[in-house]
Amino acid sequence: MKAFVPANPSHSPDVFALGQAQQKDRKVGSLKLENIRKSFGDVEVLKGIDLEVDDGEFVIFVGPSGCGKSTLLRVIAGLEDATSGSVKIDGETVNHLPPSKRGIAMVFQTYALYPHLTVRKNMSLGIKQAGLPADKVAEQVDRASKMLSLDDYLERHPAELSGGQRQRVAIGRAVVRDPELFLFDEPLSNLDAALRVNTRLEIARLHRELGATMIYVTHDQVEAMTLADKIVVLNAGNVEQIGSPMELYNKPANLFVAGFIGSPQMNFFDGSRLEGETAKTIGIRPEHISVDTNEGQWAATVTHAEHLGADTILYIDTDTVGQIAVRLFGQHNYDDGDRIFATPDADNTYRFDAQGQTIG
Amino acid sequence: MNKATSSLGRSFAAHAILATYTIIALFPVIVIIVNSFKSRKAIFRSPLSLPDETSFSLVGYETVLAQGDFFLYFQNSLIVTVASLTFVLLFGAMAAFALSEYRFRGNLLMGLYLALGIMIPIRLGTVAILKLMVASGLVNTLTALILVYTAQGLPLAVFILSEFMRQVSADLKDAGRIDGLSEYRIFFRLVLPLVRPAMATVAVFTMIPIWNDLWFPLILAPAEETKTITLGAQVFIGQFVTNWNAVLSALSLAILPVLVLYVIFSRQLIRGITAGAVK
Ligand SMILES: Nc1ncnc2c1ncn2[C@@H]1O[C@H](COP(=O)(O)OP(=O)(O)OP(=O)(O)O)[C@@H](O)[C@H]1O
Ligand SMILES: [Mg+2]
Numbered sequence: 099m100k101a102f103v104p105a106n107p108s109h110s111p112d113v114f115a116l117g118q119a120q121q122k123d124r125k126v127g128s129l130k131l132e133n134i135r136k137s138f139g140d141v142e143v144l145k146g147i148d149l150e151v152d153d154g155e156f157v158i159f160v161g162p163s164g165c166g167k168s169t170l171l172r173v174i175a176g177l178e179d180a181t182s183g184s185v186k187i188d189g190e191t192v193n194h195l196p197p198s199k200r201g202i203a204m205v206f207q208t209y210a211l212y213p214h215l216t217v218r219k220n221m222s223l224g225i226k227q228a229g230l231p232a233d234k235v236a237e238q239v240d241r242a243s244k245m246l247s248l249d250d251y252l253e254r255h256p257a258e259l260s261g262g263q264r265q266r267v268a269i270g271r272a273v274v275r276d277p278e279l280f281l282f283d284e285p286l287s288n289l290d291a292a293l294r295v296n297t298r299l300e301i302a303r304l305h306r307e308l309g310a311t312m313i314y315v316t317h318d319q320v321e322a323m324t325l326a327d328k329i330v331v332l333n334a335g336n337v338e339q340i341g342s343p344m345e346l347y348n349k350p351a352n353l354f355v356a357g358f359i360g361s362p363q364m365n366f367f368d369g370s371r372l373e374g375e376t377a378k379t380i381g382i383r384p385e386h387i388s389v390d391t392n393e394g395q396w397a398a399t400v401t402h403a404e405h406l407g408a409d410t411i412l413y414i415d416t417d418t419v420g421q422i423a424v425r426l427f428g429q430h431n432y433d434d435g436d437r438i439f440a441t442p443d444a445d446n447t448y449r450f451d452a453q454g455q456t457i458g
Numbered sequence: 459m460n461k462a463t464s465s466l467g468r469s470f471a472a473h474a475i476l477a478t479y480t481i482i483a484l485f486p487v488i489v490i491i492v493n494s495f496k497s498r499k500a501i502f503r504s505p506l507s508l509p510d511e512t513s514f515s516l517v518g519y520e521t522v523l524a525q526g527d528f529f530l531y532f533q534n535s536l537i538v539t540v541a542s543l544t545f546v547l548l549f550g551a552m553a554a555f556a557l558s559e560y561r562f563r564g565n566l567l568m569g570l571y572l573a574l575g576i577m578i579p580i581r582l583g584t585v586a587i588l589k590l591m592v593a594s595g596l597v598n599t600l601t602a603l604i605l606v607y608t609a610q611g612l613p614l615a616v617f618i619l620s621e622f623m624r625q626v627s628a629d630l631k632d633a634g635r636i637d638g639l640s641e642y643r644i645f646f647r648l649v650l651p652l653v654r655p656a657m658a659t660v661a662v663f664t665m666i667p668i669w670n671d672l673w674f675p676l677i678l679a680p681a682e683e684t685k686t687i688t689l690g691a692q693v694f695i696g697q698f699v700t701n702w703n704a705v706l707s708a709l710s711l712a713i714l715p716v717l718v719l720y721v722i723f724s725r726q727l728i729r730g731i732t733a734g735a736v737k
Contacts, residue, residue, distance in 0.1 A: 198638030
């Protein structure tokens with residue numbers, strides 16, 4: 099397992115303290131949500147969300163579809179009014195402020211570029227609207243365009259750009275606003291796999307260079323694990339757990355988080371299947387099970403094998419705990435129907451009570 | 459090859475049908491225009507033949523233009539049509555934006571109420587409208603016509619435009635809000651340009667009935683100085699004698715302005731239809 103390296107080394111606590119003085123004039127915003135609730139008609143979508151985000155942090159919201167990630171982001175942006183609760187940016191309650199006055203910028207999944215304006219005008223519209231003098235506007239656009247290598251496209255219209263370029267322009271439009279808080283709603287999900295990796299790296303670089311606070315919604319675990327300082331796992335309008343990527347991986351607070359973080363998913367089975375076990379549910383990650391042809395704890399039959407080159411994923415049917423997945427590093431010659439023995443790593447098993455909470 | 463011939467056959471059939479339809483649709487218009495250039499006798503002797511040296515006559519146009527008020531009628535029609543069209547498009551688009559964009563109590567009900575107007579002809583209310591106009595002293599003014607036509611055109615406009623506005627990306631509007639655009643700027647600068655084809659459709663469907671209407675001008679504004687062209691042309695139709703030359707010439711002239719407006723809007727209309735097809 100790879101050791102935890104913070105996505106943004108400059109923000110490890112000691113360095114951060116040193117930089118505090120210069121940090122003052124740079125616009126970096128903290129965010130505090132207190133008991134945010136949001137209902138659409140009778141349906142409560144957000145059920146009391148509390149969250150604190152420090153200056154310069156990269157926070158990612160993950161959760162299943164429809165759990166309220168976008169809604170929460172829109173409440174922070176001011177595009178949606180919270181039914182109750184307060185949003186504080188930089189210590190100031192902004193509930194009553196319109197989006198443009200909150201010091202935020204947002205990047206949308208669908209790019210949402212103005213179709214009738216050139217790239218340059220797309221990027222400058224917001225700050226012009228805010229009344230910045232023309233020379234300052236040009237300077238900001240230049241800076242953002244350099245940062246995202248958009249110089250060649252400035253006079254084009256969005257229709258004349260590829261999907262990846264459009265998303266870069268959308269990010270550029272956010273950068274130009276020089277916000278205290280960046281909000282991203284699944285910015286990469288319309289891009290193909292290769293482009294997604296590149297743009298992900300670009301966003302990580304942007305975060306390093308700007309040192310800005312960013313909040314980012316995604317479905318993609320890899321994005322979440324690689325970009326985040328802090329991940330917020332949401333489920334059905336509630337926060338299930340907040341923590342660094344490795345905290346969530348190593349110490350999931352409950353069944354939901356355990357099942358949500360990690361791919362392939364953690365194996366779960368009833369505690370009653372193991373002798374002397376008191377927990378309701380036992381969980382073990384596929385990568386924490388070893389197999390052997392001759393000896394081991396659980397006898398099993400291979401039902402399916404996936405050979406990925408770097409990894410081999412085996413789906414096995416054990417006599418003791420039923421169907422489980424096993425992830426082996428490197429290449430192995432197991433095939434359907436092979437009889438093998440699987441042994442779980444005792445230090446890396448998780449135990450959950452009847453309510454689904456992790457037991458010590 | 460087989461495929462090529464069959465598609466050739468199909469496209470021939472399609473064109474034949476379209477051509478037939480065009481001929482049927484244009485026939486009355488052509489007959490009117492052709493006959494407006496003929497003498498009275500020739501009109502009746504052979505209504506379908508083209509004018510030649512003996513039958514050619516501009517007497518109809520001379521009568522119409524000699525009738526001094528004819529330009530006034532023209533002007534009245536244009537004022538009424540353009541003003542009503544402007545109000546229908548402006549208010550219709552604004553109402554459609556509100557209905558499609560904002561969540562408020564009674565949104566759905568309001569939409570249904572506005573759509574109801576499509577199914578209930580406004581002429582059913584003629585008596586009440588006339589009373590209203592008499593009471594407010596608007597009889598024999600163009601304002602009366604403009605108000606009625608605006609009311610008549612709004613339901614369809616709201617219905618069509620709100621459907622189209624629902625399809626404008628919500629993210630785009632939100633991006634505008636984050637950039638600090640006012641709701642009016644979002645409406646005029648972001649949304650309206652994107653629903654321009656729909657606006658053109660509504661414009662055409664609104665404009666033509668207004669231009670052609672005889673009913674409300676006759677009832678609400680029959681005075682000499684407020685007559686519209688369609689009403690004005692009726693002076694040549696008498697109970698016993700009808701000046702067909704003049705009627706046909708007046709109608710031919712009346713086609714012109716509306717044709718110009720139609721050409722302007724239909725550019726947008728066709729663009730809208732094909733844009734939808736390509737997507
Ligand atoms: N304008 C609205 N009116 C009514 N219900 C809404 C509205 N917007 C969102 N919802 C509901 O709120 C819930 C949360 O929606 P939201 O868009 O926040 O989900 P999400 O977590 O972003 O999902 P996804 O990952 O699919 O984007 C959904 O059940 C959705 O149906
Ligand atoms: Mg979403």
